[in-house]
Amino acid sequence: MESRQTSNASANRLQFLVGEERGLRDVISEAEVLPLLRGAVRAGAFAAALADAEGKVLWSHAAPDAGEQGGSAGLRGPAILLEGEPVGSVLVKGEQGREEFLKGIAVMLTAAVNLLVGSNLKRMLTTEIHTTVVNQSYEELLETNRKLAASEARYRELAESLEIKVEERTAELKKALARLLQQEKLASVGQLAAGIAHEINNPMGFVTSNIHTMQKYLARFVEMLQFSRDLVAGAPGEAERERFAGKWRQLKLDMVLADVDELVSQSLGGAERVKKIVADLKGFSHIDDLGETVADLNAELDRTLAVLVHEIPPGAEIVREYGTLPGFSCRAGELCQVFLNIIVNACQARNAGLRIVIRTELSGDAIVIAFTDNGPGIPQEFLPRVFEPFFTTRPVGQGMGMGLAVVYDVVTAHGGTVEAGNSPEGGASFVVRLPLSSA
């Protein structure tokens, strides 16, 4: 009976509910949306805006000279959904006659806003339940405290352990929160990138196919031009021949004809490259995988390196000493994140002459992946702390010091271990060991 009363008392004090209703403006902010709108304008729209369900514009961005350009009527994207409810849409304005293009932009912008809404909502829900649970635990602690007061002797004894518990709890919560923040951030950045990559595929499809068609048409133009030239060359009438040749020179058609093929094939090459980047990005984020898959970790390392090309300092040497590995059942996207964090870390070890060796092998019943760089190594006193959240020796602004903490978490969650050390030559080394059995 007594415990029932206690429970009710603390239920009354509970202030947070899970799943509070939210509108569009509660979920996303101007600071998050404006860059997306600016992106749309940079991509070629005159103006872009986000409106709520009633059509009222919440935020907008226009090109500086949009006023003079006039342009098309506003084009509305598909509905933005918040928990299934249509809560707004994007509006895009642009050049008259380019509706298809503007529609593409509107669709892309909508996808980006939807992703933002989804990941923010998830983050809010996580924080919300966290707050609720923490509050409740706090109430429970108070309750314990009150009971303790009843018996002075027991109180003394228990209060000590309670204090330790509170300390432990606080440290634990701090760690959990830090990890959560980082994971959410990684997840949402990855999702956003992958989502946009996905959306880029569609327009890229028609761009590529149109260029192919244009290539065919161009060949016909070229043929017709040459045909006319031959025809005119043989025709009587000196004056006409001279006019034709003059116009030919004025339009620099010799140069154009020599160049046009090259231009088109270069554009096709560029389109192919975009497709490849998108494929790399999607592969890396494993956006299409749910849960565990069987992965070839050598291929995952290659994928990660492909995504990282621009982070690796010029002139750096990456040595891949891959052994033969069996398929490994894992959450591959998370492991890619591990590889990425370790490699990015190594890239910052030294500026010129950087060399990173990545060795993989099957050792007993575990896959071992060793990353060694030729930087200055890790000072002995830091070795025990490198995997702690927020531990960083780099200046403020260069990362939160979360990269290696995430490495530790992910590897541990896969039943593996990761060790930081220094190679005999002096550089830092990270050895990830993933047992085949536990996966």
Place this chain on the structure above:
Amino acid sequence: MIEYDAEQKRMVLKLVYYGPAMSGKTTNLLKLHDLITQEGRGDLMVLDTTDDRTIFFDLLPFFLVAPSGLKIKVKVYTVPGQVRHDATRKAVLQRADGVVFVADSQLAEAANNFESFDNLEKNLAFVGIDIEKVPLVVQFNKRDLKNVASEEEIARVWGPTGVPVTTASALEGWGVVETFTKLLELTYAAIDRKYRLLEEHGLDGASFVRQMTNVGER
């Protein structure tokens, strides 16, 4: 219980999938998400389940509009089953308008089912919900496995309580929509009494259920 705002013409319902750890609650929502194709079905949010976190439940939202213009949002949650996440369970259970209890049919799980149902009773009382009145459906899941409690045994235990019981294999995808439908029917009946959904908003039980469970051709 229910959140109702006459001025804004909005209503928010909360349905909760309760049960022991690993009984198939998340799988139920995953299947509902896959099977139901109605336009207002939102995305499933799985708040992740790595082992040492205090913070997980799943959420599948739905949205529909009654003929009167009343906007109805239905949020379907799962709770974490592990004993140590009781605080999360209480928080999610607060203000619930309906509950599905997902039991694991395997004989070896009988004790866990019992313990979890006991915990449901306690926590409903804790958050001030009368277990006799709240719409409640019990689902016996994992019927595809061997060594499961027989239907006769289930009927013998649950028959006298009057609580509706469904059987399902969330893994294979059957019984899931049926369980959800049953809960929606009970929930509709409970709120119609109070909010006159039919008289004032022109929404009858059958079309509420139909709109929520529009199962696509697949």
